[in-house]
Every structure is written in C-alpha cells, then in structure tokens.
Amino acid sequence: MAPILEVRGVSHSFRGLHVLRGVSFSVPAGAIVGLIGPNGAGKSTLFNIISGFLPPDSGTIVYRGTDITRQPIPARSRAGLVRTFQTPQVFQHLTVRENLMAGCYKQGSSGVLRDLIALPGSRRDVRAMAGAADEACERFGLTDVREQLAGKLPAGQQRLLELARAAVSGPSLLCLDEPSSGLNSQEVASLMAALERLNRDGMSILLVSHDMDLVAVAPEINVLCFGEIVSRGSLEQVRADARVREAYLGV
Amino acid sequence: MSGTLLLQSSLVGLTNGFVYALIGLGIAVVFRGTRIINAMQGEFSLVGGLFAFLVLERLGLPMFVAFPLGVLVGAGLGFVIERVFVRPARRRGASEESYLLLTLGLAFAISAAVLYFFGRDSIALAGIGGEGSVVFFDAALRVHAIWLIVISCAVMVLLKLFYARTLIGQSIVAASLDEAGAATVGINVPLMHSLTFLLGGLVGGLAGVLVSPMIAVHYEMGLLLTLKGFAAAILGGLANPFGAIVGGITIGLIESLAVLTVSSGYKDVIAMAILIVIMILMPHGMLGYGRRKGG
Amino acid sequence: MPAQRDSALSAPAVSAAFQRWTIVVALVAIWLVVPWFISRTVVDMLVFTGLYTIAGLGVAFLLGQCGIVSLAQSVFYGIGAYSTAYCALQLGWPATAGVALGAGLSAAIAVLVGWPVLRLSGYFLALATLALAIIGHVLFLEWDWLTGGTLGIGGIPPIALSGFELNSPVRFYYFLWPIVALVVWMHYNLLNSRTGFAMRAMRDAPAAALVLGIDTHALKVKMFVLSAVLGSVAGSLFAHYVSFISVDSFGVDRAINFLLIAVLGGAKTIAGPILGALFITVTPHALSRLGDIHALLFAACLILVVIFLPGGFGGALRDLVRRLGRRRRR
Numbered sequence: 103m104a105p106i107l108e109v110r111g112v113s114h115s116f117r118g119l120h121v122l123r124g125v126s127f128s129v130p131a132g133a134i135v136g137l138i139g140p141n142g143a144g145k146s147t148l149f150n151i152i153s154g155f156l157p158p159d160s161g162t163i164v165y166r167g168t169d170i171t172r173q174p175i176p177a178r179s180r181a182g183l184v185r186t187f188q189t190p191q192v193f194q195h196l197t198v199r200e201n202l203m204a205g206c207y208k209q210g211s212s213g214v215l216r217d218l219i220a221l222p223g224s225r226r227d228v229r230a231m232a233g234a235a236d237e238a239c240e241r242f243g244l245t246d247v248r249e250q251l252a253g254k255l256p257a258g259q260q261r262l263l264e265l266a267r268a269a270v271s272g273p274s275l276l277c278l279d280e281p282s283s284g285l286n287s288q289e290v291a292s293l294m295a296a297l298e299r300l301n302r303d304g305m306s307i308l309l310v311s312h313d314m315d316l317v318a319v320a321p322e323i324n325v326l327c328f329g330e331i332v333s334r335g336s337l338e339q340v341r342a343d344a345r346v347r348e349a350y351l352g353v
Numbered sequence: 354m355s356g357t358l359l360l361q362s363s364l365v366g367l368t369n370g371f372v373y374a375l376i377g378l379g380i381a382v383v384f385r386g387t388r389i390i391n392a393m394q395g396e397f398s399l400v401g402g403l404f405a406f407l408v409l410e411r412l413g414l415p416m417f418v419a420f421p422l423g424v425l426v427g428a429g430l431g432f433v434i435e436r437v438f439v440r441p442a443r444r445r446g447a448s449e450e451s452y453l454l455l456t457l458g459l460a461f462a463i464s465a466a467v468l469y470f471f472g473r474d475s476i477a478l479a480g481i482g483g484e485g486s487v488v489f490f491d492a493a494l495r496v497h498a499i500w501l502i503v504i505s506c507a508v509m510v511l512l513k514l515f516y517a518r519t520l521i522g523q524s525i526v527a528a529s530l531d532e533a534g535a536a537t538v539g540i541n542v543p544l545m546h547s548l549t550f551l552l553g554g555l556v557g558g559l560a561g562v563l564v565s566p567m568i569a570v571h572y573e574m575g576l577l578l579t580l581k582g583f584a585a586a587i588l589g590g591l592a593n594p595f596g597a598i599v600g601g602i603t604i605g606l607i608e609s610l611a612v613l614t615v616s617s618g619y620k621d622v623i624a625m626a627i628l629i630v631i632m633i634l635m636p637h638g639m640l641g642y643g644r645r646k647g648g
Numbered sequence: 649m650p651a652q653r654d655s656a657l658s659a660p661a662v663s664a665a666f667q668r669w670t671i672v673v674a675l676v677a678i679w680l681v682v683p684w685f686i687s688r689t690v691v692d693m694l695v696f697t698g699l700y701t702i703a704g705l706g707v708a709f710l711l712g713q714c715g716i717v718s719l720a721q722s723v724f725y726g727i728g729a730y731s732t733a734y735c736a737l738q739l740g741w742p743a744t745a746g747v748a749l750g751a752g753l754s755a756a757i758a759v760l761v762g763w764p765v766l767r768l769s770g771y772f773l774a775l776a777t778l779a780l781a782i783i784g785h786v787l788f789l790e791w792d793w794l795t796g797g798t799l800g801i802g803g804i805p806p807i808a809l810s811g812f813e814l815n816s817p818v819r820f821y822y823f824l825w826p827i828v829a830l831v832v833w834m835h836y837n838l839l840n841s842r843t844g845f846a847m848r849a850m851r852d853a854p855a856a857a858l859v860l861g862i863d864t865h866a867l868k869v870k871m872f873v874l875s876a877v878l879g880s881v882a883g884s885l886f887a888h889y890v891s892f893i894s895v896d897s898f899g900v901d902r903a904i905n906f907l908l909i910a911v912l913g914g915a916k917t918i919a920g921p922i923l924g925a926l927f928i929t930v931t932p933h934a935l936s937r938l939g940d941i942h943a944l945l946f947a948a949c950l951i952l953v954v955i956f957l958p959g960g961f962g963g964a965l966r967d968l969v970r971r972l973g974r975r976r977r978r
C-alpha cells in the first residue's frame with residue numbers, strides 16, 4: 103500500500119549536537135507504526151519535525167505524496183495530520199465536552215463575522231460540534247465526566263480526552279507521543295483497544311513510545327537510537343535484534 | 354551638525370543610558386529571583402527619589418543622609434510589596450498575566466498616591482556635586498552624571514559578585530530555577546522571593562536618588578522609566594548582568610541621536626518603537642543566551 | 649487563576665428561554681424609563697458608561713478569551729475620535745462616514761501593527777501594547793496640525809438622524825444603549841460560536857489549538873482588529889457627544905481605564921464590561937469632593953481584584969446568582 107507518511111533523510115542538530123542523522127522511514131496508509139527508542143534517542147525531536155513544531159536542518163517530510171516540510175501546523179492539521187503531546191495539552195478551563203467541541207473546529211466553516219451575528223450557519227456549526235462531542239464522549243467513555251473542567255481531571259483521563267479530541271478532529275494520520283505514560287495497566291489496555299478501533303475505522307497511526315507492551319499493537323516497529331533508525335520489523339524481530347538490545351540494555 | 358553638538362548629545366545619551374541601565378538592572382534582579390517582570394520598577398525610583406527630596410528639603414538633613422535613606426526606603430518598599438501583595442497572589446496560583454496586572458496595579462497605585470499627596474508639579478532634587486560640571490572638548494558633563502555612571506558600574510559588578518560568590522545570591526537563583534529542588538536542600542524559598550524584591554527595590558531606590566536630580570521627580574515618571582529600563586534589560590538579555598548596561602547605553606544613545614536629527618518630541622516614540630522591535634527580533638538580547646522560557 | 653467555567657452553553661431549554669426573554673423585556677423597560685427619574689448628570693454618566701462599555705468590551709474579550717493584555721485601546725479610541733472630527737469639520741461629511749472611516753483606519757492599523765506584535769505573548773505582548781499606547785499619545789500630541797494637540801478640536805457637530813440632532817444627554821442615551829446592546833449581543837454570539845471555542849482553546853493551550861487546525865496567529869490578529877474597531881467606534885461616538893476633544897482624552901491613563909473595565913468587571917462574563925464601565929464612571933463622580941483620589945482607589949481595586957476576585961465583579965455576581973439558584977432548588 104502507498105505510504106501516507108514518508109520521512110526522508112531527516113537530520114537535525116542543536117548547537118552542534120547531532121540529534122537526528124538522516125532518519126528515513128514511512129507509515130503505510132491504514133497501518134499502525136511504532137517508533138521506539140531509549141531516552142535521548144531523538145524521538146521527540148523527530149516527532150516535532152513531523153508535526154511541524156520544528157523545521158529540520160535537512161531532509162523532507164512527505165505526506166500523501168506532498169512535501170510538507172515547511173508547511174505550518176494548522177495546514178498539516180487540515181490535511182489530516184494530527185498529533186498529541188507527551189504532557190497532555192487539554193484546554194483546562196473548558197469542560198470535557200467543550201474540549202471535544204473545540205476538537206471539531208475543522209469540520210465547521212463559519213467565520214468571525216458570521217459568528218458575530220449568529221447566522222444560521224454559525225449555529226448549525228455549534229450544534230454539529232456539540233453532537234460530535236457527545237458522540238465522542240460515549241465512544242471514549244467520557245460521558246460521566248462530560249461537564250467537568252478538563253484541568254481538574256486526573257492525568258489518565260486527561261490523556262484519554264486528548265486522544266478523543268484528536269480523534270474527533272478527523273485525522274487521516276494520528277501521531278501519538280507517549281500516550282501511555284502516567285496510565286495504569288488497565289488504562290493502557292483500554293487505550294490499546296481504542297487505538298485498534300480507530301485503526302479499524304481507517305486511521306493510520308504513528309505511535310511513539312518507550313513502552314514495549316503498548317507498542318505491541320503496531321505490526322511494524324522502527325527503533326530509533328542516537329539519531330538513527332537501527333532496526334525495523336515486528337516486535338519479535340526487533341526484540342531479537344542485537345543492536346536494539348545493546349541500545350536498551352547497554353550490553 | 355557640529356562636532357560639539359554631537360559630543361554633547363552623546364554625553365546626554367550616555368547618561369540617560371545609565372539611568373535606563375539601572376532600572377533595567379532592577380527588572381533583571383526581580384526576574385532572576387522570581388520569574389516575574391516587575392512593571393513597577395520605575396515606581397521604586399519614584400518613591401526613593403521623592404523620599405530623598407523630603408528628607409533633604411523638608412527635614413533639611415544633608416545629602417549623605419538623604420540619599421541612603423531614599424535607597425533604603427526603596428528596598429523596604431520592595432520587601433513589603435512582596436510580602437503583602439505578591440505572596441498572596443502566588444499562594445492563589447497566580448498566572449503570568451495576573452502578576453503583570455498586579456505589578457501594573459501597584460505602579461498605578463503609587464503613581465496615583467504621589468499625584469494625590471504631592472500634586473502634578475515636578476520636584477527638582479539637588480545633585481551630587483551640585484550644579485558643577487566637567488568640560489570635555491567644549492561639551493559639559495555634570496559631576497552628578499559622572500557619579501551616576503560610576504555608581505551604576507559598581508552596582509553591576511557588585512550584583513555579579515553577589516550572585517556568583519555569596520550563598521544568598523546562589524540560593525536566590527536556585528529558588529527561582531527550581532522551587533521544589535531548592536526547598537529540598539534547605540533553602541527558604543519564600544524568604545528568597547522577599548529578598549529578591551528587597552534587592553530589586555534597593556536598586557530601584559538607588560536609581561531614584563541618582564535619576565531625580567537629572568529628570569526631576571514627577572508622579573508619571575515611573576511607567577516610562579520602567580518601559581525604557583525594560584527595553585534596556587531585554588536588549589542586553591535578561592539573563593546577562595552586563596546586558597542592562599550595554600542595552601541601556603545603546604538605547605540612550607539612539608534616543609539622543611534621534612532628538613538631534615528628528616525632533617525632541619519624538620524621543621519616546623523612538624524608544625518605544627525600539628522596545629517593540631527588540632522584543633520581536635531579539636527576544637534573547639544582544640548578549641543573551643539560552644531560550645526565553647514562557648515570556 | 650483557579651479553573652472556572654466560562655461558557656453559557658448548557659441550558660435546560662424552555663424555562664431558560666423564557667427566563668432570557670423576561671430579562672430582555674425588563675432591560676428594555678428599564679432603558680426606556682430610567683431617564684425620567686434621574687438627573688441630567690446621571691444620564692450623562694450613563695452615556696459615558698455606554699461608551700466605555702463598547703471600548704472596554706474590546707479589551708475584555710481579548711483578555712478573557714484570548715489571554716491578551718491590551719493597553720493599546722486608547723490609541724484606537726483616539727483614532728476614532730480624530731477621524732470623525734476631521735470628517736465632520738474639514739470635509740463636512742456626516743457622522744456615519746466619520747465613524748466608518750475611523751473604524752476602517754483602526755482596522756488597518758490594527759492589522760499592520762498587530763501582525764508583528766501579536767507574535768509576542770505574555771509579558772512581552774502586554775508591554776508592547778503599553779509602548780503602543782505611549783507612541784499613540786505622543787503622535788496625537790505632535791501632529792497638532794491634525795489633532796489640535798493639547799488645545800484640541802472644538803465644535804464637532806452632534807450626530808443627526810435625518811434632521812433629528814442628538815444634542816442632549818437623554819437623546820444620546822436613547823441612541824447609544826441599543827448600540828451597546830447590539831455589541832454585547834454580538835459578544836455573546838461570538839463566545840458561543842466556533843470562533844469562541846477556537847479562542848478559548850488558543851488561550852488555554854496554544855500548541856494543541858494549532859494541532860486542531862486553528863491558525864492562532866491569524867485568529868489573534870482578527871480579534872485585535874475587532875477590538876480596535878470597537879475602540880474606534882466608541883471614540884467616534886464620544887467625539888460627537890462631547891463636541892470637544894483633546895489629546896488628554898487619549899493618554900495612557902485612558903488605556904489603563906479600559907483595561908480596568910475588563911479586569912474589574914470580569915473579562916469572561918457578558919455583563920462584566922458594563923459593570924466595569926459603570927464603576928469607572930460613577931466612582932470619580934461620587935468621590936469628586938476628595939480630588940484625584942479615584943485614581944488611587946481604581947488602582948487599589950485592580951490589585952485586590954487580581955489577587956482575590958479573578959473573575960471580577962461579573963464573575964462574583966454570577967457565582968452569587970448560581971449559589972442562590974442552587975439554594976432555591978433545594
């Protein structure tokens with residue numbers, strides 16, 4: 103299948119320190135792909151480059167056949183590339199439902215002037231956002247906390263909310279940054295189930311994590327170490343790889 | 354444009370530059386210790402200068418008593434403000450914008466109080482060395498201005514030594530970088546915050562007594578001084594102790610050249626435009642390093 | 649700042665709609681009747697309350713919805729006033745043209761200045777807007793061929809609606825408050841719209857807002873323009889009402905007052921700016937016997953509200969109403 107995302111020879115350095123050296127990998131459309139690596143391997147930097155928060159020193163990011171290396175973040179989002187954050191970025195002073203409504207921003211179209219005088223189109227947008235938010239509450243098990251302020255939720259639910267918000271925004275490729283950190287094992291299990299469900303619905307997923315158990319949902323895994331992809335394959339293949347063991351265990 | 358005129362206006366610019374530098378140093382001191390941009394730094398100077406004037410003129414005490422008293426009042430004010438206003442705000446989990454509104458509110462309050470009790474008139478304060486001046490190539494520099502420059506440089510060196518060499522200085526920096534960590538190693542974090550404001554007030558009060566003989570004390574002087582000091586601190590880089598001096602001199606010189614070439618009325622327009630441009634183009638300053646956090 | 653709800657989008661349908669209409673009818677009745685019972689001075693204060701509400705609202709939604717502290721509103725207030733004065737006196741144009749010119753000019757300047765400046769955030773942005781206020785004030789002062797400097801411009805004609813001149817406080821009051829109501833209604837609409845959600849998202853977590861496809865910088869510029877237009881319209885109306893304007897009306901202290909309206913009134917509430925504007929207008933009058941003490945009182949209120957009442961008067965009022973409502977239900 104044609105790849106939805108291709109990372110081609112991406113390099114980046116901070117003050118002379120090479121964080122990424124010619125990293126290339128791709129995410130096939132409809133797949134779940136894992137990206138793992140020890141701390142300091144350059145995962146976050148790579149992730150920021152893919153999502154548009156950081157321009158790479160060299161190399162290109164190709165999304166659905168278009169070079170998006172220099173594209174601003176909102177444009178990437180409109181094209182269907184959506185990410186989450188390592189520390190969940192919920193809208194603290196909004197309720198869970200309002201967070202999800204904000205997540206549907208792209209589906210609406212009414213502009214500032216129309217919103218000012220509450221034309222029918224503007225109200226229709228808000229109703230559609232509310233409907234989608236309620237549905238997402240059901241789907242992600244957030245109905246009980248629907249009217250609570252997102253900033254007051256426990257960390258696990260904030261993470262779930264962030265995932266749900268990313269999902270309602272209608273992505274084609276969902277990039278998740280350490281989605282399991284701060285979750286207990288039960289929450290990780292339901293997170294895995296949710297990811298598989300989203301994937302069945304047609305979403306491609308790029309999963310960055312150092313949690314081997316979670317990454318098991320991905321049939322294909324890339325291992326990033328000291329700024330280079332050192333191994334790729336299924337979880338078993340990767341585990342068997344001597345370079346990966348060396349990287350993780352230092353032997 | 355004659356050479357003398359150019360030299361004369363450069364000297365004025367240099368002197369003003371050191372004034373901005375002193376205010377900028379105070380802002381940098383408070384920022385270093387608390388991560389707060391203190392929008393009332395200029396008001397420390399207003400209060401310090403005004404107090405020195407009262408002691409000097411109303412009580413008739415000599416200058417060597419009045420000036421140190423003005424400085425001490427600035428320091429005391431800083432300490433009180435931290436204890437009475439900043440600390441309760443911190444306890445209630447204030448955001449960056451509420452600290453800004455708080456210090457702006459304090460600036461307005463002090464300015465309004467000075468207006469209410471002392472009126473709209475400017476108050477002239479005698480300078481060190483009276484009206485005496487030194488002449489270089491036909492351009493005059495007041496003795497007081499020389500003292501201002503010397504004292505500013507001394508303050509900068511002392512501050513640098515304070516942060517680098519003394520336990521309290523290092524504790525203040527530690528408390529602002531990592532509150533929890535500093536508390537774990539036994540640093541009294543709230544006390545460090547109070548001391549930071551005390552030090553900021555001290556520098557502000559000193560600036561006040563040194564500035565007042567040159568620009569006259571006026572209830573509205575604080576805000577503009579704060580902004581120009583802030584411009585100096587940003588231009589030099591908030592993280593760098595030498596920054597404020599370099600930034601202050603740069604702004605002072607540009608300002609006085611602008612007065613010479615454009616018109617004196619546009620002096621503040623040019624300074625404020627510089628401030629905006631610096632913030633957009635060089636948020637880390639000329640000598641700064643490291644990424645600005647939050648901000 | 650403690651987390652608090654800031655949307656009115658949850659209402660049990662029928663009774664809420666009924667309640668809302670009752671309130672609207674009551675407000676209209678009050679609007680019609682009030683001038684019969686109060687003195688000319690008080691009507692005059694209500695006119696100023698209306699003018700300040702319009703301009704202060706512009707500052708309030710920037711602060712409450714976008715997290716932008718703006719001290720530049722005095723500049724747009726001034727542009728609005730001088731534009732309409734110029735149109736009326738130099739060109740002989742009607743007030744509508746003057747108001748429109750001021751609004752257009754303010755919008756253009758807001759785009760030109762806002763585009764670079766709104767890249768800043770937090771302390772930097774607030775101080776940049778303060779710097780803009782100072783620049784604006786100096787330019788108003790220096791360009792005396794246009795503004796009359798400290799001497800000002802006099803003889804600005806009152807607004808005429810097909811020959812009917814709004815030349816008394818009462819007439820202006822009847823004309824102004826429907827405009828205020830319109831602006832408040834538009835503010836309410838905006839808060840509960842797609843754009844409103846985008847603004848609050850941007851305020852709470854800018855990075856996440858970007859990821860959701862919200863172009864935060866463009867949104868900030870648009871809101872700044874909207875705020876500037878409100879300031880400008882208020883300034884134009886002010887000029888026609890008082891007929892004499894001078895640079896003293898457009899200084900930094902005016903910008904501070906507009907910010908006070910937002911903070912004291914409560915930037916996140918619908919009624920907040922009205923309460924703030926009322927407070928700003930009435931207090932100096934009530935304390936006029938004591939000289940310039942009101943400035944000191946304003947500053948003290950600002951400090952106390954920032955520390956103890958982050959929701960402002962409007963927020964406190966809303967909490968009170970909620971608490972009473974809950975008690976009644978029990």
